[in-house]
Amino acid sequence: MNSPTIIAYLKPSCGWSQGVRAIMRKYELSYEDRDVINDRSQYAEMVTKSGQPLSPCVEVNGHLLADVSGDEVEAYLLQVGLVQPTEAIADSPTGQACGAHHKK
Numbered sequence: 001m002n003s004p005t006i007i008a009y010l011k012p013s014c015g016w017s018q019g020v021r022a023i024m025r026k027y028e029l030s031y032e033d034r035d036v037i038n039d040r041s042q043y044a045e046m047v048t049k050s051g052q053p054l055s056p057c058v059e060v061n062g063h064l065l066a067d068v069s070g071d072e073v074e075a076y077l078l079q080v081g082l083v084q085p086t087e088a089i090a091d092s093p094t095g096q097a098c099g100a101h102h103k104k
Contacts, residue, residue: 004082006031007059009046015096019070022090027083070094
């Protein structure tokens, strides 16, 4: 199975973003972590691609998942067959919000 190309537009410390990172670690997936808080050009790129201002957004092989939790990313990866079910446990919560989730 080929490893997918993944770009994740994430906040440095947000529950949703940490959940996405936990899923990447759970399945040992390589991905590009783009900081949308400290790099405003990455934030602008995310908004342009997704058409909306909320993060995380995760691009998998060109398919964009906008404003998603780690749980939603995992469900998508399983649904399209990019990962197989595993008994491994994520090392942090994958569906936990952060207080400022709906703010840039």
